[in-house]
Amino acid sequence: MIAGRTRAAAPERPLTMTPPDIPTDAVLAQLVDAARAARAHAYAPYSRFQVGAAVLDDAGRIHAGCNVENAAYPQGTCAEAGALAAMVLAGGRRVRAVAVVGEGAEPVTPCGGCRQKLREFAAPDVTVVIADSQRERARHTMDQLLPASFGPENLK
Numbered sequence: 001m002i003a004g005r006t007r008a009a010a011p012e013r014p015l016t017m018t019p020p021d022i023p024t025d026a027v028l029a030q031l032v033d034a035a036r037a038a039r040a041h042a043y044a045p046y047s048r049f050q051v052g053a054a055v056l057d058d059a060g061r062i063h064a065g066c067n068v069e070n071a072a073y074p075q076g077t078c079a080e081a082g083a084l085a086a087m088v089l090a091g092g093r094r095v096r097a098v099a100v101v102g103e104g105a106e107p108v109t110p111c112g113g114c115r116q117k118l119r120e121f122a123a124p125d126v127t128v129v130i131a132d133s134q135r136e137r138a139r140h141t142m143d144q145l146l147p148a149s150f151g152p153e154n155l156k
């Protein structure tokens with residue numbers, strides 16, 4: 001170990017993803033399946049609005065989460081927050097793709113707060129797949145969901 005250094009520096013975050021980093025449609029389908037499975041575990045007794053989310057990390061691992069409501073409403077957490085917490089716990093630090101699954105007339109996209117939470121670990125060109133229990137509903141990039149975003153690069 002180099003004297004004076006107790007921790008390795010965080011890896012540089014590329015501003016865009018290059019081909020080996022871009023997930024295939026087959027991998028995105030696995031991600032959607034994981035989000036669907038997570039949605040089945042949602043704790044949403046108040047809204048009955050169940051959501052599942054899954055993130056693909058830089059090691060190719062999938063981490064899922066579901067929404068967890070609370071009788072003190074603001075204390076509830078979104079599915080995306082649960083998936084990110086699982087990724088961080090497992091040592092993941094980069095999101096290569098996101099899937100969010102919910103039911104509704106309109107595609108269930110991440111809320112504003114979750115868009116920022118995802119942005120902490122996801123580059124602007126990361127794909128976010130929106131699906132319901134039956135099919136894919138929409139596909140966006142992080143930059144489309146959160147344009148001109150503030151991210152970790154701003155604090156370097």
Ligand SMILES: [Zn+2]
Pocket residue numbers: 078079080110111112113114115
């Ligand atoms: Zn949210």
